[in-house]
Amino acid sequence: MKLHVHFIPYEEITAPVAVVIDVLRATSSIAVALASGVEKIYIAGDLSEAAVFKKLHPKAYLAGERNSVKIKGFDFGNSPLEFLKLKKGSELILTTSNGTTAIKKSMQSERLFTASFLNAGIVVNKILELGEDTQLICAGSDGHPSLEDTLCAGYIVNEVSHVSELTDAAKIALNLYLRNSERIEQVLSQVSSHGTRLVSIGFEKDVAFCAKINVFNVLPTLVDGALTKGE
Secondary structure (H helix, E strand, O other), X not given: OEEEEEOOOOOOOOOOEEEXXXXXXXXXXXXXXXXXXXXXXXXXXXXXXXXXXXXHOOXXXXXXXXXXXXXXXXXXXXXXXXXXXXXXXXXXXXXXXXXHHHHHHOOOOOEEEEEOHHHHHHHHHHHHHHOOOEEEEEOOEOOEXXXXXXXXXXXXXXXXXXXXXXXXXXXXXXXXXXHHOOOHHHHHHHHOHHHHHHHHOOOHHHHHHHOOOOOOOOEEEEEOOEEEEEO
């Protein structure tokens, strides 16, 4: 099994197994929403696609952000803590600055999952179970690599490295994780550019929450174009 890390989703990605990571905050919020009982999450690349989904699924909540701020007229922003309030059985339409773009670019993969620190353990278990070549796709921030996504990718690499052939990019992510494994929250809140910006505009609780490891045993899985709670 070969393991590769994309530091940004710079192209359409087709892989036997694709895992999209946007720690701050899309894939963390996805894990929380599904763990809270949301049935489906429709991924919109932009506001126009979100509007199309809303017409098709009028009862679904609109959620998303631009420049880290809730989109005007939407029901929710992109805060994982806010997503704890979602009703069981509800549906969600999500569009964000970076995470949903990375998911859209990876949808042609044979299997697609999303990961964050909050649910990394079950993602690791699935990668080991499948035993297929896997690409970890970091959403990054505004077209640039991000510390938090690469750090989470490194955590996953560390957990599966004993049965994997690692590309150089995977080794870079692994090295970053091994050097910072004891200070993940500090890296997210005080070192990461995106993390420090979120803290500066009042989302420090989100950042601290997103640094927690293996809080939820939920595997967001792409099924028929929407993310659902995997087995």
